[in-house]
Amino acid sequence: MSVALLLTVGGLTATGMYLVTSRSLSRIILGFSLLGHAAVVALVTAGGPAGEAPIAGRDGALTNPVPQALALTAIVISFGLTLFLLALAGRQQQLSGDDLVEDDLEDQRIARVRPDDDPAEVET
Template identity: 45%
Template sequence: MSPNLTLVLVSGVLVATGVALLLERTLTRVLVGIVLLSNGINVLFLVAGGRPGGAPILGVTRAEDMSDPLPQAMVLTAIVITLGMVAFILALAYRSWQLDGHDEVQDDVEDRRIVRRAERDETSASYDDDTAETAGTTATGAHPHDGREAP
């Protein structure tokens, strides 16, 4: 039996929209993105779980007519995890609103400074390596071919 094409498309749209919203800078859009992404993956779990069947209770439904309970258990677990994430992001957004008057995530100035310093060190290290190799040694003073120290 093939999966329901409508549910697969709905799952794909939910996941794609959720990922697009996760890339935004405001926490409310990130929150909606997490909810949509979670719901899309939950629908995908249920579609991948196989054909629908009877309740998986022994004595009520025959074994070959039962539905698989594992995808349902995974979806319930995912719902609880998503609820915890939603509560946490709502708390972050509320605190950001209290402190700044908006919930937009700003770039960290110190983080930018560290990235610039790393890029500067990387370019200077590659420059040092290039000039040392043209002189016949590496930046550590070792001969580039045999590993012995340069005179």
């Protein structure tokens, strides 16, 4: 297993995770792209050392095709989801002028309730 590939997975995961914790949806999308790449590289690395292309009739050390098939499926799914997230960010931009993830209104309302208040009467 190649150390360089493992370091790549680690670096991509760390950067991706940092971006995902951000409040801006466009950064989150970038973060998910990086995390998706990390997962794909990890899957390919998990298949063992690289070898000849796995086509019937060849002998010698062949590359393990199973994790590559898994990685291909993962790429397609993450591609679709990135598009969906972009659409979501676009809609949020239309509605509020930015693409920040907002707080839960009901939570904020409950946080403002004081012990002697009637919770129903605190306005949002």
